Amino acid sequence: MxxxxxxxxxxxxxxxxxxxxxxxxxxxxxxxxxxxxxxxxxxxxxxxxxxxxxxxxxxxxxxxxxxxxxxxxxxxxxxxxxxxxxxxxxxxxxxxxxxxxxxxxxxxxxxxxxxxxxxxxxxGPARTTMADPALVELAISSDSDEAARARALRLLGFAVGLPVRVVAVRSQLPLDRIGGLVCPAGPVKAAPLADVGVILAAAVDPSRFPAGVRAGIGAAESPDHSWRQARTALRFTGLREPVVRYDDLGALALLAEIPQDVSRANADVAGITRVAGNPEDLETLDAYCVTGSLRRAADLLHLHHSSVARRIEQIGKTLDIDLGQPTGLMRAGLALTAWRLLDR
CATH class of the missing domain: 3.30.450.40 (GAF domain)
Known part of the structure; x- marks a missing residue:
């Protein structure tokens, strides 16, 4: 005044x-x-x-x-x-x-x-995107009671009964821009929380995330459950798979529940740590685990298949795993995923 x-x-x-x-x-x-x-x-x-x-x-x-x-x-x-x-x-x-x-x-x-x-x-705020972080935190916190969560969602513009997905994001791009892209037709709100961006949306199109964004998408359950799922899915993202839906992880999500000291003590995970000292070897192993084939891995890496074969043989010796066998390939893939989930 x-x-x-x-x-x-x-x-x-x-x-x-x-x-x-x-x-x-x-x-x-x-x-x-x-x-x-x-x-x-x-x-x-x-x-x-x-x-x-x-x-x-x-x-x-x-x-x-x-x-x-x-x-x-x-x-x-x-x-x-x-x-x-x-x-x-x-x-x-x-x-x-x-x-x-x-x-x-x-x-x-x-x-x-x-x-x-x-x-x-x-x-209905509908197309406003950035929101008060305290209000968003109230909506997704497991410490909030249902009445407080419902009120926060209503103030954020989400009608009662409307499904809400939570997305955990790491990106240099503005959150409001990302939110507008992935949910162009429905209510969407975004706010930064600590080192992670949070997007709440009625629906999310994973194909619309721009390059350079890593995002974990929770299921459309209670926002506090969806938030935990989104953070877990974000841990599984990488250069080859920058956007991960929790629903797509299936049994792999169980790996995120393993205590990190237990993972570090595992021989296969420790072997991945040694391989990671050479970025080229780590990339080769990743491509081989993704494709399950020397030739397809070579195509992915733009290398001759014989070069990839020599690398995989050497990596197998470092890991003490026979990567030519299905069981060995599965062990390497699980160890690689568990290693990526470690705080480094």
């Missing part, structure tokens, strides 16, 4: 008009009008076309002073103000006034932007 008072004091000849504008929008907000009604009232008050756009949905509303939505080509905006919610810009409001702006236009648009943000929050 102090900032608003300072701004109004700068409009000395128009203070009375500014106060009337503020009271006008306060009345509209008490009446819980929708976005169209807000735009219609604003156009009538400003006596020119008023516009509103929501970035996420692409919805645009333009209303002329007579209260009708106009389809005429838009004129250049004389004054523009962003609409924000949860500290994220979710849209824009503007006036298309011929000639110079009215001194009260900025006050009018400020109040319109505030009212539009309140309407979006009240009737």
């Amino acid at each position: 102090e900032a608003l008072a300072v701004r109004l004091s700068g409009l000395d000849p128009y203070v009375d008009g500014a106060i009337r504008v503020i009271a006008f929008y306060d009345t509209l907000m008490r009446r819980r009008v929708d976005l169209l009604a807000l735009a219609r009232a604003s156009a009538g008050l400003a006596e020119c076309v008023a516009g509103l756009r929501l970035h996420g949905t692409g919805r645009v509303i333009r209303v002329s002073p007579d209260g009708r939505q106009t389809s005429t080509p838009p004129s250049p905006a004389s004054t523009t103000v962003p609409v924000t919610l949860d500290e994220e810009e979710i849209g824009t409001v503007w006036l298309e006034r011929p000639g110079a702006p009215n001194p009260l236009d900025e006050v009018l648009l400020d109040r319109l932007a505030i009212a539009a943000g309140a309407v979006v929050e009240r009737y």
